[in-house]
Amino acid sequence: MTLLTLDLFLVGCGVVLAAVGALIAWDTTHPQRWGSAIFWLLLAVAVGLGKWLPPIAVGYAVLGLTSLVATKRVGAPQFARGDSAELTKRAEVLGNRLLWPVLWVPVVAIVGGAGLDWVKFGDVSLVNPKQVAQIALGLGCIIGLATALRTTGERPLAAAREGGRLLQLLSWSLILPAMLAALGGIMAKAGVGGVIAGLVATALPVQFPLVAVVAYCGGMVLFTVLLGNAFAAFPVMTLGVGLPFIVQVHGGDPAVMGALGMLSGYCGTLVTPMAANFNIVPARLLELKDNYAVIKAQVPFAGAIWLFNVGVMYGCVY
């Protein structure tokens, strides 16, 4: 038995989302009051209670969220940025005490992640070792929030209001990462990976060592771009191209191939909107006008790193 489970923290997430939805329903000046309120309340149910609901109910809830977004019924009011001079004055009052709550989060997450799974009371353990990193992060956030409220003298309602302000900036992009995982899972069940790996192997002259390396590293990028996740692309490309051609035909070293292959996949992660939590969510969170601005900044990084990976792999794998 474990005391703190991830599900408990997800119920906590549901409570936060429900508070955000309730505040929107309360707000008569909200431009898209009912569509937005329903969106956040429905998401609160799906996130908080998802584990105890039948999958098909959660599935239809997700379709409901998607259709609210697709018909443009979810929006955010124009939030006043706050008077800059006023904020500077407030910042002088609290000074560096403003930073501590933010810094507590990683400290607790790292220390807790290293130590919490050792805590046991007889047969009852505090956390499941598999979930310890996420639970330590959740605990860090709770401590950070308590410190933030104490420092600023705000009430918990303010936390829901200000959290809601940022969540509404994120809007649909918040659930995109989970939906991409769903898309990847469905594609795996449908056998999409094997079909594409077969196409690559028949279309390219992989009997040449250099072509095999470029096809493998390029396939990792292409697949990561399409699936949004290098971890999903890795087994497909390694089974389809890497092991049969680089290792078996040309006698390459699998350790060199595996390490640099995965790193080539990350170059794909840098340039794909499918890796939403790395590329699209931050663009929304940082209030950029262009949803693709982060990807555009990362394209030169990806190109330079990918070429280096291909060079090192070709030079060292055989």
Place this chain on the structure above:
Amino acid sequence: MITLFGMLVVVMGFALRANPLLVVVAGGLTTGVAAGFSFNEVVAMIGQFFTDNRALMLPIIFMVPIVGVLERHGLQERVAMLIRRATAATAGRVLWGYQLLRGFTSMFGLSIGNHAAMVRPLIAPMAEGAELVRPGTPSPQSRDEIRAHAAAAENVGNFFSDDIFVAVGALLLIKAFFDNAGVAVALSDLKLWSLPTALWVVLVGWWRYRRLDARLKKTGAEAKERAP
């Protein structure tokens, strides 16, 4: 071949700039139905995968109330104020420093932050704050460019230095995959062959952030010329 139809929907959807959430859900439904599952089976799959992966939202949902409350009391202004005291700071140097720190800690399998916990509250305001000391306060366009590079510093620092000293994630996954496939691979070799790229991204970062600083300096000088 018909199984690739869902992939086509995704590519077309992104090309037409449709809402990404709609594109992904439509792609999932198409893929499942094309593979011969019934509509309700696919919806249940979506529900199950959503439930299994909803913990991805936890760091953001728990972090935004903290950041939101502190921002109302001047967090971003305070961070900008601190960095302005360091006169040698430029946006590019701040971001390069963060990328190095993020990469170095991730070599030990530690994650010191993400976009919600570090970039929005601390790193982006620091980089913007560094530009405010110099002629021509950042225009909205330069500001967006600084912020986009702040997100890039987080991603690049996070991805390319994984696990080199202490393996907790990607390299264990590679090792597990090769074990399952019956190929003998030593974890120490995987760590060794991840090192060259980790060093290379430090140089690539240096190049990219220097270019960013050069562009900011140019637009800043132009803005100053136009001003009376």
